[in-house]
Amino acid sequence: MSYNFKEIEKKWQNKWEKEGTFNAKNDYTMKKWYGLIEFPYPSGQGLHVGHPRSYTALDIIARKRRLEGYNVLYPIGFDAFGLPAENYAIKTNIHPRVVTAQNIEHFRQQLKSIGFSFDWSREINTTEPDYYKWSQWIFIQLFKNGLAYKATMPINYCTGCKVGLANEEVVNGVCERCGSPVVQKEKSQWMLKITDYAEKLLKDLDDVNYLEKIKIQQRNWIGRSEGAQVKFKIANSDEELEVYTTRPDTMFGATYMVVAPEHPIISKLQNKITNMDEIEKYKEETAKKSDFERTEIEKDKTGVEIKGIKAINPANGKEIPIWISDYVLITYGTGAIMAVPAHDERDFAFATKFGLPIIQVITNKENSVSVEKEAYVSKEDGYVINSDFLNGLSVKEAIDKMIKFLEDKKIGTKKVNYKLRDWVFSRQRYWGEPIPMVHCEKCGWVPLDEKDLPLVLPEVEEFKPGENGESPLAALNEWIKTTCPHCGGPAERETDTMPQWAGSSWYFLRYIDPHNNKEFASKEALNYWLPVDWYNGGMEHTTLHLLYSRFWHKFLYDIGEVPTKEPYAKRTSHGMILGGNGEKMSKSKGNVVNPDDIVEEFGADTFRTYEMFLGPFDQATPWSMESLRGCSKFLDRVWNLQTILVDGDSYSPDFDKMMNKAIKKISQDFEDMKFNTAVATLMTMLNEFYRLKRINKAEFSTFLILLNPIAPHISEELYSIIGNSKTIAESSWPTYDEAKTIDDEIELPIQINGKLKGTVIIVKDSEEDVVKQLVHDKISNLIDGKNIVKEIYVKNKIYNIVVK
RNA sequence: GCAGAUGUGGCGAAACUGGCAGACGCACAGGACUUAAAAUCCUGCGGACUAACCCUCCGUGCCGGUUCGAUUCCGGCCAUCUGCACCA
Numbered sequence: 001m002s003y004n005f006k007e008i009e010k011k012w013q014n015k016w017e018k019e020g021t022f023n024a025k026n027d028y029t030m031k032k033w034y035g036l037i038e039f040p041y042p043s044g045q046g047l048h049v050g051h052p053r054s055y056t057a058l059d060i061i062a063r064k065r066r067l068e069g070y071n072v073l074y075p076i077g078f079d080a081f082g083l084p085a086e087n088y089a090i091k092t093n094i095h096p097r098v099v100t101a102q103n104i105e106h107f108r109q110q111l112k113s114i115g116f117s118f119d120w121s122r123e124i125n126t127t128e129p130d131y132y133k134w135s136q137w138i139f140i141q142l143f144k145n146g147l148a149y150k151a152t153m154p155i156n157y158c159t160g161c162k163v164g165l166a167n168e169e170v171v172n173g174v175c176e177r178c179g180s181p182v183v184q185k186e187k188s189q190w191m192l193k194i195t196d197y198a199e200k201l202l203k204d205l206d207d208v209n210y211l212e213k214i215k216i217q218q219r220n221w222i223g224r225s226e227g228a229q230v231k232f233k234i235a236n237s238d239e240e241l242e243v244y245t246t247r248p249d250t251m252f253g254a255t256y257m258v259v260a261p262e263h264p265i266i267s268k269l270q271n272k273i274t275n276m277d278e279i280e281k282y283k284e285e286t287a288k289k290s291d292f293e294r295t296e297i298e299k300d301k302t303g304v305e306i307k308g309i310k311a312i313n314p315a316n317g318k319e320i321p322i323w324i325s326d327y328v329l330i331t332y333g334t335g336a337i338m339a340v341p342a343h344d345e346r347d348f349a350f351a352t353k354f355g356l357p358i359i360q361v362i363t364n365k366e367n368s369v370s371v372e373k374e375a376y377v378s379k380e381d382g383y384v385i386n387s388d389f390l391n392g393l394s395v396k397e398a399i400d401k402m403i404k405f406l407e408d409k410k411i412g413t414k415k416v417n418y419k420l421r422d423w424v425f426s427r428q429r430y431w432g433e434p435i436p437m438v439h440c441e442k443c444g445w446v447p448l449d450e451k452d453l454p455l456v457l458p459e460v461e462e463f464k465p466g467e468n469g470e471s472p473l474a475a476l477n478e479w480i481k482t483t484c485p486h487c488g489g490p491a492e493r494e495t496d497t498m499p500q501w502a503g504s505s506w507y508f509l510r511y512i513d514p515h516n517n518k519e520f521a522s523k524e525a526l527n528y529w530l531p532v533d534w535y536n537g538g539m540e541h542t543t544l545h546l547l548y549s550r551f552w553h554k555f556l557y558d559i560g561e562v563p564t565k566e567p568y569a570k571r572t573s574h575g576m577i578l579g580g581n582g583e584k585m586s587k588s589k590g591n592v593v594n595p596d597d598i599v600e601e602f603g604a605d606t607f608r609t610y611e612m613f614l615g616p617f618d619q620a621t622p623w624s625m626e627s628l629r630g631c632s633k634f635l636d637r638v639w640n641l642q643t644i645l646v647d648g649d650s651y652s653p654d655f656d657k658m659m660n661k662a663i664k665k666i667s668q669d670f671e672d673m674k675f676n677t678a679v680a681t682l683m684t685m686l687n688e689f690y691r692l693k694r695i696n697k698a699e700f701s702t703f704l705i706l707l708n709p710i711a712p713h714i715s716e717e718l719y720s721i722i723g724n725s726k727t728i729a730e731s732s733w734p735t736y737d738e739a740k741t742i743d744d745e746i747e748l749p750i751q752i753n754g755k756l757k758g759t760v761i762i763v764k765d766s767e768e769d770v771v772k773q774l775v776h777d778k779i780s781n782l783i784d785g786k787n788i789v790k791e792i793y794v795k796n797k798i799y800n801i802v803v804k
Numbered sequence: 805g806c807a808g809a810u811g812u813g814g815c816g817a818a819a820c821u822g823g824c825a826g827a828c829g830c831a832c833a834g835g836a837c838u839u840a841a842a843a844u845c846c847u848g849c850g851g852a853c854u855a856a857c858c859c860u861c862c863g864u865g866c867c868g869g870u871u872c873g874a875u876u877c878c879g880g881c882c883a884u885c886u887g888c889a890c891c892a
Contacts, residue, residue, distance in 0.1 A: 753872075
């Protein structure tokens with residue numbers, strides 16, 4: 001018999017909403033637990049089945065924590081600024097605010113229908129002035145502390161639409177919408193100096209409980225390296241070219257230099273350069289490529305020699321040519337490299353293509369290295385040759401000696417470098433937080449007075465970005481004209497807006513005290529709730545959102561605004577849910593599953609159970625309608641346990657053991673996010689109840705509490721039906737007796753030569769001679785007359801006999 | 805190219821710290837109930853061998869190694885997925 005999930009789920013959801021069952025308490029004497037999921041971007045498509053995977057997982061932990069007596073904060077909100085709403089506005093001229101409000105309403109209703117235990121009283125929305133006031137406030141603090149600055153950075157510029165584009169909108173070098181070529185266009189933009197925090201962001205990873213793969217990804221992204229920064233003189237000139245290298249030991253093998261096409265040395269020395277035409281042409285071609293293309297495509301190296309100037313290798317004083325090539329990026333290091341083709345793969349490819357000299361300076365112990373066909377890049381067991389005063393040293397020794405040489409001569413220093421780049425914070429867009437800065441002729445860039453926040457996003461007629469890649473706000477002359485907060489003279493507002501990352505970089509702080517209009521959150525509340533105890537989200541956010549929000553938080557810590565160094569004590573990650581065909585769900589593939597349909601047909605509890613059962617939580621798994629029905633059947637069987645409900649005590653000690661083991665297993669599985677095996681354990685329990693055709697009230701109640709975090713509605717309903725006066729939400733998490741989880745008899749496997757030949761029942765912790773006798777009796781027919789070489793007994797695990 | 809991950813039945817998967825490979829579920833097959841179907845319940849279900857059962861052998865992407873014993877550890881390959889900023 002099926003149960004009426006529609007009625008039951010509605011009933012409990014209404015009760016929870018009416019009573020505020022899951023709202024966090026303002027009792028700061030209680031032990032607390034703060035669980036966080038990545039708040040959704042309210043897209044027009046509505047909730048994806050991927051969202052509930054993460055939300056159900058932490059909902060399970062949140063519900064368990066409440067039953068364990070914690071004051072739980074499990075909040076929800078909407079990250080509602082963003083491109084899709086703006087692009088929709090451009091098409092339809094409907095204000096993004098209107099569309100966003102509709103989408104949020106839809107999301108809210110969808111989320112509520114799944115029965116998450118969110119504290120809805122703390123819902124936030126990044127597009128509300130009350131919220132982004134504080135995003136702007138934090139930006140001003142960053143500016144005041146020298147961490148926000150203006151710099152000229154390229155944007156993607158569509159030559160057809162004449163607007164700036166996000167990376168996402170550039171597909172294969174052309175505009176996604178009109179197909180016109182996209183070029184890089186220089187633009188003055190706000191930058192945030194995340195690189196100042198590189199060392200802290202790296203080091204403090206040691207103190208947080210993130211999945212190891214997340215730490216590794218962040219470390220690689222920050223990309224700390226040690227090396228040397230070295231000045232190369234330009235022959236017959238006062239100019240110098242500075243390079244960064246991690247291999248100063250190979251400097252005698254540097255046979256040429258390469259600078260990024262955008263490098264300022266070119267314009268500085270243009271009078272000496274004899275092939276400016278050729279260089280300009282190459283620069284133009286480079287501008288057509290996004291960074292993405294320059295780095296992604298496995299292509300032949302291209303480049304142009306800068307004729308008329310030469311550099312001097314400071315190691316040996318030899319003149320070497322200077323080239324430009326797009327494989328050198330202006331944004332990393334100094335934008336220039338010394339090329340050592342014998343010991344760097346890219347340099348090797350470049351030198352081979354353009355016939356540049358290759359000088360080997362590193363060999364191995366056996367001196368069997370050849371750099372005829374490929375570069376020798378190993379740093380281990382390398383020894384220096386052909387390098388004057390470095391000859392015979394190991395790579396490590398040579399690095400130190402060369403750095404000392406450079407420092408003595410004052411032409412170079414030891415230098416730590418990071419791959420991490422500063423954060424481009426300007427967007428030439430409408431639907432974002434206005435940047436609260438004005439430009440005054442006299443005072444330069446000045447932040448708004450904090451009492452004048454929020455700087456409200458003004459109304460516009462036209463959402464289309466302006467020509468030349470300006471923001472739509474650039475057309476609002478009246479709005480732009482303002483007075484300088486510093487000197488009172490005429491000034492102009494910044495017209496770019498913040499990126500979507502801004503609102504999400506600190507939202508977890510606002511949840512803590514969402515209605516505070518004096519501060520982003522009170523000190524008292526921050527002290528109590530921080531840090532976030534557990535944050536679950538997608539791996540795709542590891543290097544951007546996760547790092548950005550750590551950066552903002554660390555900054556706020558340094559200026560005394562938050563009490564913890566790190567925002568998140570623990571970070572875990574969920575795998576993607578794929579379509580039934582094993583491919584990523586997408587409209588074009590027609591394999592999208594809509595959560596609403598599942599909830600409508602099978603109910604929220606089945607949906608939640610299936611999302612947790614479908615596979616290991618951290619791995620990508622395909623959706624299967626058949627398996628979903630299996631979960632529906634499971635809940636029907638749970639409902640029908642009522643038919644075998646009996647009075648009386650536990651059935652047997654063994655049965656009691658099964659219950660204790662299950663409590664232990666499920667409790668631990670939840671903590672380890674092994675939800676699939678937790679569900680499997682519940683199914684096994686259920687099978688056992690039916691096998692014995694009995695369950696008493698105490699057992700049923702325990703079973704329902706264990707099931708409750710996964711399937712909260714049906715479990716509450718049954719809990720009440722079987723006569724409990726309190727609800728599960730008012731009860732506590734079951735405990736188990738460790739002694740009752742241990743078997744006193746063990747079925748010991750017997751192997752001969754590592755192959756299973758049988759089993760024997762032994763008393764737990766039996767001594768070897770006792771077991772030996774039992775084993776020999778059991779398999780005497782297999783070992784009689786055989787030459788026993790060795791016998792291995794691993795207590796309570798295995799007995800293995802080696803025969804010849 | 806770099807980085808991270810993954811690879812186990814027809815399918816999703818499980819397996820503690822190196823110790824009985826395949827728990828749980830789906831699909832499938834047979835049976836019960838039913839006038840019949842659906843639903844439900846019961847039984848079986850890695851492969852080879854076998855009429856069938858037992859036995860035996862093979863089996864965790866491939867090749868090798870360590871070990872009494874390897875899905876698990878080590879080396880080398882192959883394939884797939886994800887991310888990327890050619891990171892000097």
